[in-house]
Amino acid sequence: MTGKGLGLLIVLGLAIIVGSQSLYIIKETETALTLQFGQIVDNDIPAGLHFKTPFLQNVKKFDARILTLDAQPSRFLTEGKKYVIVDAFVKWRIKNVLKYYKATSGDRFEASNRLADLANKGMRNEFGVRSLHEVVSGERDQLMSKLTADLNKETLDNFGIEVLDVRIKAIDLPEELSNDVYRRMRAERDREAKEIRSEGSELAEGIRAEADRNKTVTLANAYRESEQIKGEGDATASNIYAKAYSKDSEFYAFTRSLKAYTETFRSQDVLLLKPDSDFFRYMKDAQGK
Structure with a gap:
């Protein structure tokens, strides 16, 4: 390589070094200031390509984002x-x-x-x-x-x-205060639970008392109605018996005696009665005389 070419190469290298030291870029996300011998010579440099004095000045860049x-x-x-x-x-x-x-x-x-x-x-x-x-x-x-x-x-x-x-x-x-707060919360919740349970028990007693009263009233009404129905039935039966008896009293007396014989001898086979008792009326005489 000739001396002229070597000198050109050296000059080109120096130009590149000087250019790299003279140019700098500030990004949109950065803010910067320029220092010269430790003193601030420029600040709030906008984004873009900028120049500085090579070897004498240096640039401090900072993040401008949030x-x-x-x-x-x-x-x-x-x-x-x-x-x-x-x-x-x-x-x-x-x-x-x-x-x-x-x-x-x-x-x-x-x-x-x-x-x-x-x-x-x-x-x-x-x-x-x-x-x-x-x-x-x-x-x-x-x-x-x-x-x-x-x-x-x-x-x-x-x-x-x-x-x-x-x-x-x-x-x-803090832990000690948290424990105290939790204890108070638990006590308050327990108090509320007791109040709710007490109200529920009182309501349940009221419901049970009302149900018992309704039950008593219902049974009483049912018993009264059943007695009325039974009385009406007995009255109707008595009326029917009376009408039947008035039509043929002798036949009615005879059938009642037969029924009495049947019921009596079904349950027992020994009777102690006077011979002239009305019980033997139709046994002695078919006419009952």
Whole structure:
């Protein structure tokens, strides 16, 4: 290779190196700033292709997308002096890259720690002025909105971080408080069960008493009707007997005697009677005289 060709190759290599050090690309999902000898010379660089002074300036890039801080569950004291364990997360993003870099040196871990401390401080203040019922259900949405607004103002001013949302995943009671609550719940449920059972027993007694009364009334009415029917039947039978007797009293007396003989001698074969008793009336004389 000739000296001219070698020199051209060297120049081309240097041009490539200088070009690679001079050009840089910022993506749509990034934000960046330019440093020169450790001093910030440009910030909030828009997405696209950009130039910088080679070897003298360097570019710091940061994720501009919405990030999630999933904090460790923390213990807070409510207004009623009840402890709760809160598991929450924070949605945030870099809004002012200059403030962000000055406050955290561009360290995302440092930014997350500071944001977690501020979020815990805000939740401690908000939980401290609310009762357990309010933080669990009553004013939960209001609490989250206020906490998000207050936290966003503080982080935006101090760290260039925009807090988009603070949400609570779970609120749990400490084990000792949970056991106490469960005991009270069981006692309340037992009391309600006893009241319901007592009301049921009272209702059952009323139903049984009503059923017994109805039974007594029904049997009494049935007995009365049966006696009436029996009396009417006896009256009808007596009337029939009377009519039959009035038609032929002698024949009626004869048939009654035969029936008496049949019934008497069927059950016993020895009788002790006077010879002139009316029982032997038709045995002595067919005419009954």
